[in-house]
Structure formats: structure tokens, C-alpha cells
Amino acid sequence: MGTSSVSAPVVVKISPMAHLAVAFLFFTLLAVIFAGPTWFLVLLIIPAILSTMIVRYRTIADRDTVTARTLLGSETVRWDDIEGLRFGRKAWALARRRDGSELSLPAVTFATLPMLTAASGGRVPNPYE
DSSP states (O other): OOOOOOOOOEEEEOOTTHHHHHHHHHHHHHHHHHHSOGGGGGGGHHHHHHHHHHHHOEEEEOSSEEEEEOSSOEEEEEGGGEEEEEEOSSSSEEEEETTSOEEEETTOOGGGHHHHHHHTTTSSOOTTO
């Protein structure tokens, strides 16, 4: 049997340190809740959703595919179906498909492109070379 050149997928996700900002928001909202009417308790859903987003949002890339996972689902696209990557007004990369549509790649920034270069087998060019 030959050796396999398949490597583990690369996972690009939001830093867990972002939970500190959510905790700060939580305590700030507590001050508003204690000063306001009881129905203000509903505001605590905001930090819960933000924390869930930090845990869920990620991009998983391997040699053949890239998967963008969002709050409510995920979408997998073959690298062959991607024309290129671009950065728009958002901080995260957008994968431009051959059909003209775009797919947001959560947590993929210009700094993490070398990780995608390695995972995709060179299909994503490394901007630092």
C-alpha cells in the first residue's frame, strides 16, 4: 500500500477571545435590565446569539472542497467551482463561483490565506509569496 497525501482539513474560526467582548456586553446589559422593566430580560438573547455565532461560524477547507458554516447551516463547494477569492467591505473573504454567485467564507481574512493555500493544494494563491 502507498502512502496517502491526504492531509487533515484546515479549520479557520473566530478566536475564542471574542467571548470576552460578549461577556462585557452581557454585564453592560445587566445594568440596563436591572434599571428597566422586567421585559428587558429579553435583551439577554443578544449575547447568547453572539456567543453561539462565535462557536458556529467557521470555514473548513481540504484539498477538494471548502465548507462555510454559518449560524443556521453550512454550504460545501468544490475548489474547482471557485473562480477566485476577493475581499469586499466585510472583513471576511468572498469566494466567487464560476456561475457568478459568491459565498462568504467566515473567519477567513487576508492573514489566513496561507492556510487555505496549503489546504487547497495551491488553488488559492498565497499573497505573501
